[in-house]
Amino acid sequence: MTNVDPDEFAAQVNYLAAIGRMIVPQAFAFVGQEILFTGDDPFSAEELSGLLPEGVRYYIDDVYVYVSDVPEDVTFDLVVVGQTDFSEEAITDAIDRGDEPPRFLPQEGFLDELLFGNDWWNVYVECLDAVLEYHPGLQYVKSLETFPWPGTDAEETDCPGVSEVEFQSETPLRKLGYQITGRSRSERWEILSTKAVPELGLQEVAETIARHCRSRKRQFGGREKYAHAIAEWEHDLDRLKREFYSNRRYKFLWPRSEP
Structure with a gap:
């Protein structure tokens, strides 16, 4: 029988409780959402999905499950994109599924939101842009951006304009x-x-x-x-x-x- 140090055990329990109080509110904010993981690095999609609480529906687009296998009525709230082996097809399909496109986060941004509640897509955009500089998956997402259609209305002036x-x-x-x-x-x-x-x-x-x-x-x-x-x-x-x-x-x- 292994002897258990009561003080060490109590310290471990207290630490787990403190971590739980910090993480649980952020983690449970994902409940009710539909999440797609595509690609790996710096973590594996399997590892990240395992951090989610019950009540979150997620799909991993890899060699075993393709996005085409996801039911047609599913619209994603979030797509987590790894730096390698991400699927361009999965990303474009996720955008095209609903009236509102999902948020896209690198794996680092997903962890920051899961652990600390920091939303890179809507609030900490500077973090998203910093990762964009070296992240091929996010660079592909950015390439799909549309733009406001330009108008032709203009007020007449005394300027000659361009010849x-x-x-x-x-x-x-x-x-x-x-x-x-x-x-x-x-x-x-x-x-x-x-x-x-x-x-x-x-x-x-x-x-x-x-x-x-x-x-x-x-x-x-x-x-x-x-x-x-x-x-x-x-x-x-x-x-x-x-x-x-x-x-x-x-x-x-x-x-x-x-x-």
């Missing part, structure tokens, strides 16, 4: 052959859909066209002088939004830290 020559010579969009003069709508769309969006990205293309519209509208008499060009640009912009932007079920934005 047609300056615009055409400077923009990467123009260098790919996009222009109003001498191009039909179908020809412009061919350039936009097969060259501009794949090479420059939807955001740059849309913001370039919208900026050009605003520049013309700001010029004194510009709305009348450039009426045809503005109408064509806005036509192309509306089609870009319809074909590439509005058909997304989600509008996913990376959180912004306070300035």
Whole structure:
């Protein structure tokens, strides 16, 4: 029979009680949530999921359980992303499942919230951004960010604005052959859909066209002088939004830290 030091045993019990008082409130805040773990490092997904209390439904996307096996009616509240072996398919599927995309945390952020209640996604965004610099999984999440669709409204001013020559010579969009003069709508769309969006990205293309519209509208008499060009640009912009932007079920934005 092993002798037990009463004082040492009491110290251990008191320590466990203190840890419990500190951790339990944060841990039980996850009860009722749906959590997806994808990837490992610096910890294993199995180890992290084992820290959750009962009442939390979680899934581990690995070689044994794929996100496609998760019931279609499940929408995730949180996705915990490891630095290696994370699944891009699982991440995009998690975003696309519900009307509101989930929070995304690195494993370190998940532990900080579980142990101390620190929410990196909504409050401590600077911690999230610091890990983003070296975390391939978070970098992929960030690459899926959408953007506010640019508007074309602008107040007329006395400023001359940007000249047609300056615009055409400077923009990467123009260098790919996009222009109003001498191009039909179908020809412009061919350039936009097969060259501009794949090479420059939807955001740059849309913001370039919208900026050009605003520049013309700001010029004194510009709305009348450039009426045809503005109408064509806005036509192309509306089609870009319809074909590439509005058909997304989600509008996913990376959180912004306070300035």
